[in-house]
Amino acid sequence: MNVYIIGLGLIGGSMAFDLKANYPESIIHGIDANKTHIEQALELGFIDKEGVLESLAKADVVIVAIPVNMLVRELPNILDKAGDNTLVIDAGSTKSLICKSVTNHPKRRNFLASHPIAGTEFSGPDAAIKGLFDKKTNIICEVEKTAFKLQEKAMEIFSRFGMRIRYMDPVSHDKHIAYVSHLSHISSFMLGKTVIEKERNERDIFDMAGSGFESTVRLAKSSPDMWTPIFEQNKENIIETLEEYISNLKEFKELMQSDNFKEIYTKMENTNRIKEILNGIIIKTT
Amino acid sequence: MNVYIIGLGLIGGSMAFDLKANYPESIIHGIDANKTHIEQALELGFIDKEGVLESLAKADVVIVAIPVNMLVRELPNILDKAGDNTLVIDAGSTKSLICKSVTNHPKRRNFLASHPIAGTEFSGPDAAIKGLFDKKTNIICEVEKTAFKLQEKAMEIFSRFGMRIRYMDPVSHDKHIAYVSHLSHISSFMLGKTVIEKERNERDIFDMAGSGFESTVRLAKSSPDMWTPIFEQNKENIIETLEEYISNLKEFKELMQSDNFKEIYTKMENTNRIKEILNGIIIKTT
Numbered sequence: 001m002n003v004y005i006i007g008l009g010l011i012g013g014s015m016a017f018d019l020k021a022n023y024p025e026s027i028i029h030g031i032d033a034n035k036t037h038i039e040q041a042l043e044l045g046f047i048d049k050e051g052v053l054e055s056l057a058k059a060d061v062v063i064v065a066i067p068v069n070m071l072v073r074e075l076p077n078i079l080d081k082a083g084d085n086t087l088v089i090d091a092g093s094t095k096s097l098i099c100k101s102v103t104n105h106p107k108r109r110n111f112l113a114s115h116p117i118a119g120t121e122f123s124g125p126d127a128a129i130k131g132l133f134d135k136k137t138n139i140i141c142e143v144e145k146t147a148f149k150l151q152e153k154a155m156e157i158f159s160r161f162g163m164r165i166r167y168m169d170p171v172s173h174d175k176h177i178a179y180v181s182h183l184s185h186i187s188s189f190m191l192g193k194t195v196i197e198k199e200r201n202e203r204d205i206f207d208m209a210g211s212g213f214e215s216t217v218r219l220a221k222s223s224p225d226m227w228t229p230i231f232e233q234n235k236e237n238i239i240e241t242l243e244e245y246i247s248n249l250k251e252f253k254e255l256m257q258s259d260n261f262k263e264i265y266t267k268m269e270n271t272n273r274i275k276e277i278l279n280g281i282i283i284k285t286t
Numbered sequence: 287m288n289v290y291i292i293g294l295g296l297i298g299g300s301m302a303f304d305l306k307a308n309y310p311e312s313i314i315h316g317i318d319a320n321k322t323h324i325e326q327a328l329e330l331g332f333i334d335k336e337g338v339l340e341s342l343a344k345a346d347v348v349i350v351a352i353p354v355n356m357l358v359r360e361l362p363n364i365l366d367k368a369g370d371n372t373l374v375i376d377a378g379s380t381k382s383l384i385c386k387s388v389t390n391h392p393k394r395r396n397f398l399a400s401h402p403i404a405g406t407e408f409s410g411p412d413a414a415i416k417g418l419f420d421k422k423t424n425i426i427c428e429v430e431k432t433a434f435k436l437q438e439k440a441m442e443i444f445s446r447f448g449m450r451i452r453y454m455d456p457v458s459h460d461k462h463i464a465y466v467s468h469l470s471h472i473s474s475f476m477l478g479k480t481v482i483e484k485e486r487n488e489r490d491i492f493d494m495a496g497s498g499f500e501s502t503v504r505l506a507k508s509s510p511d512m513w514t515p516i517f518e519q520n521k522e523n524i525i526e527t528l529e530e531y532i533s534n535l536k537e538f539k540e541l542m543q544s545d546n547f548k549e550i551y552t553k554m555e556n557t558n559r560i561k562e563i564l565n566g567i568i569i570k571t572t
Binding site (some may be wrong): 192253 | 338344389395397403404405406407422423425452457462463465466467469470471472473474475476477478479480481482483484491492493494495496497498499500501502503504505506507508514515517521524525528529530531532535536538539542543545547550551553554555556557558559560561563564
């Protein structure tokens with residue numbers, strides 16, 4: 001199998017590792033605007049050689065794992081260069097604009113819109129890990145717009161990776177993912193910011209931070225290069241979630257100010273049922 | 287060593303495990319208002335027998351690990367019953383009111399105010415684990431008010447547990463801990479609430495949740511029995527941190543509304559230095 005990975009970061013690199021493991025006869029070509037990433041990927045061994053966009057016509061599978069702003073810009077160009085039987089898969093955390101960018105493309109049927117929910121707070125070739133996608137969810141959008149033979153090829157790959165598949169339209173994807181992923185990142189970034197601002201004058205504060213703090217601010221380590229375009233593309237949905245989140249926080253604060261700790265207890269108790277939901281995630285991911 | 291553990295939950299139970307491991311000759315007595323907890327503790331093997339408050343005069347060490355509202359109420363009573371050489375240690379997540387509750391107590395010198403920063407989102411006897419305190423920070427308040435001999439005894443115990451010690455006055459403790467612990471819990475509870483409210487009509491949303499979401503809402507599993515009194519006792523500090531957090535979230539939202547993604551990038555980039563701080567925590571806790 002002739003594979004091209006465009007974007008050699010966490011997702012692209014981890015895809016490369018799993019493709020090689022599941023299709024040992026495949027040749028993995030790497031493409032990245034950053035030459036250092038190519039060198040790192042060769043050294044880490046997840047690509048066999050550097051590739052060029054001009055050779056995509058010979059590709060069986062192309063994985064496009066670049067920031068979503070670049071995806072929207074480059075995807076039509078990549079499809080232009082793809083062969084008649086080439087399967088092009090993206091991995092973007094937004095889906096509406098990406099799907100729109102190729103709606104009327106003559107090779108739309110060569111493209112499968114996907115969002116593997118498998119990121120971590122780390123980025124770059126060094127962050128790539130083997131088995132990253134095992135038991136993770138992959139959201140596929142507009143599956144009916146992909147050629148049936150290429151759907152089959154993609155499902156075979158995802159199945160070998162151990163992923164479970166969910167089908168969704170791009171608008172619903174972007175609305176839901178704002179709640180369960182994008183909002184978490186903002187809440188974490190702003191928590192980190194709030195505490196760092198305090199720390200300017202009081203360094204000792206971090207001696208007091210424990211694993212609970214670590215867990216809630218972990219996502220604040222994420223790459224701004226990746227996340228700024230996601231926030232931009234999913235702006236309307238994210239603003240809605242942020243408004244609900246801020247309103248819940250204000251209500252909590254007002255309950256404290258009016259000493260209504262009975263209601264605070266009830267709110268926390270009701271939220272405890274997040275346990276069941278998290279159990280679902282843990283079963284999926286471990 | 288004659289030990290009494292009052293409150294057989296995560297902290298009390300874990301203390302019992304480590305005391306037995308480090309002082310194998312000790313007899314561990316368990317006291318808990320909930321009889322089921324006594325049975326569980328006996329079964330789990332971290333206490334040797336049930337104890338009664340009336341026997342505290344014979345205790346070498348008393349660990350009080352109960353919710354902070356009960357601590358403020360019961361600590362004077364516990365000190366009343368303590369022997370002249372008994373060391374009484376608390377583990378409350380607030381320190382000002384607890385220290386105040388015994389300021390003028392005739393046995394104030396038998397008490398050491400401590401906050402081992404070692405909690406998890408779980409509670410009850412089942413949550414107790416061996417080695418919980420290893421490499422964790424323990425904040426000691428008003429150390430000068432504890433008898434020197436009893437300070438020494440406490441430091442020997444904490445040192446055997448593998449804890450690092452920080453000294454702080456109770457007012458500073460409560461101010462700082464609001465940022466690095468209490469605020470994280472509220473941010474997590476409200477994130478869970480925001481998403482659960484959405485989920486009422488749309489169950490599918492949780493199929494899309496990944497490890498990032500899991501990490502940010504983990505603390506929303508915490509016990510309302512433990513946390514409501516903490517929020518009540520540290521009300522003023524927490525309201526201040528909440529106001530700063532809400533203001534940062536609103537600013538982020540407004541930047542999105544005005545399409546100022548350049549500034550959003552910068553804010554995230556600046557917050558990325560949380561990495562260094564988290565590295566410090568990870569070195570401590572692993």
